[in-house]
Amino acid sequence: MADTIISAGNLDFYYGETHALKKICLDIPEHNITALIGPSGCGKSTFLRTINRMNDLIEGVKVTGSLTYRGEEIYAPDRDVTDLRKNIGMVFQKPNPFPMSIYDNVAYGPRTHGIRAKARLDDIVEQSLRDAAIWDEVKDRLKKNALGLSGGQQQRLCIARALAVKPDVLLMDESTSALDPISTSRIEDLAMELKKKYTIVIVTHNMQQAVRISDRTAFFLLGELIEYGDTEKMFSKPADKRTEDYITGRFG
Amino acid sequence: MRTRFDEQLNTLGQELIKMGALCEEVISLAASALIQKDDALAAKIAPLDHEIDEKERQIESMCLRLLLQQQPVARDLRQISAALKMITDMERIGDQAEDIAEILPFLNGRTLPEHIEIREMAKATIKMVTDSVDAYVKQDTSVAEAVIASDDIVDDYFTEIKSSLISLIAQNPTEGEYALDLLMVAKYFERIGDHATNIAGWVLFSVTGEKTYGRPQTDETEK
Ligand SMILES: Nc1ncnc2c1ncn2[C@@H]1O[C@H](COP(=O)(O)OP(=O)(O)O)[C@@H](O)[C@H]1O
Ligand SMILES: [Mg+2]
16 A cells, blocks of 8 residues: 555644544545545545644644644644645635735735746646646736636536646545535546545545545544545445445534 | 233244244245155145235234334334344245245256255255254354354255256266256255354344344345
8 A cells, every 4th residue: 555644643722621632543545535524524635734734823722632734743843834844735615816916816825835937827827727637727917816617617617726726636625515416526626636636535425426436434423533445345345334434424 | 011012022022933934834845846746735835925925014013003102212123123124034935935836847856966956055055044043942042153154054055956967967968958957956055054144133123132143135136
């Protein structure tokens, strides 16, 4: 199996009194798509956000245990969080392009990381839009406002924006749940393509999506990791009764 | 939650049980017609086989509809895919009972020689079919495993019958045609045993998720 890129060991997470993640142990392999599933409020998004420390902004949170990215503690006191977020990008549920041109949306990240040369930025923008499978649709209107794109195009633009800073890992939190079936299937195809270059972790409420695109699936329930393993096996022969009941729609 | 899906799975189970019962009936008829030399019994086999074919089509479309509508996973997926495989084996059992029925007129109402254990073989085969359906009804893995184990018994009967028939021909060459017809009948029973084994294997898969494979099938040769 592929090398582990992100590893949680007895990871606990608290929002004040709320114990949102309980002793999570989970190794995420490189160049795989890992799906996080489970009923609402079970801690999927919390886990995803601990990986690039998006939870840091919330008041009163506490993290204990170990969480490493390429062997180094994500919550080490001397960790450069900007650099971490450059390596571990995120795509959200609702497409959230900035109210600026398509070009500037994609160039935004590289610019904040100090890239100014026009030719260099042009290259990055084109490559990112190509990787996000939206280049052909927007190449003639790069200066147009991104908000004029369809929802599915906006989401692929957000993926391009995330790719522009050359990340290593892409976190996607229900990134297709607001999209129509065609846009959803384009993003799914895209994810399958992107895993050759990146490692992808998705949160999804769509069981069939997890089956279609993920290599491994993690099932969370009430802050605990109940079962984690090969997606095909999990959906044909789950080991835990609770996993079975959830994926077959008997609760949740 | 999911009441409708559970109802549909329940109906699927009921239909499979009905199809299983038809298989038990058709093979018992074939055995009785052979042993009692009863043409009236033999005549009932073909209509029953058509009924089995019809059930297969009906259950098949139920399964396909469930796969499409419910996109089943886990136990549900195993139950439906096992059903799809089981009905193929059940349908073959019907065909082979009919094949036996077609040979019966050529036996010219002769009484089966005592030392040729074809009655015992028929009995053992019927038991395998009954038990495989029973294993499905009760979702009982130990019954299913017993069916798979008893396939060897039926295979052994076939080997013994074959050598008895060879000596029959050696003693009396004019019995050649009769012996070959009986050998065919024995072979069909042996194949029915294989299908019962497959059914039991799919019951195991449906319950446990483990696949068991019997001997490689040679369905082409029996058409
Ligand atoms: N910002 C927050 N402040 C306090 N509690 C939160 C916050 N975000 C999530 N929680 C709580 O943490 C638990 C896990 O939530 P979350 O990770 O969003 O679940 P999921 O993504 O699986 O639906 C829930 O009980 C939720 O109420
Ligand atoms: Mg969430």
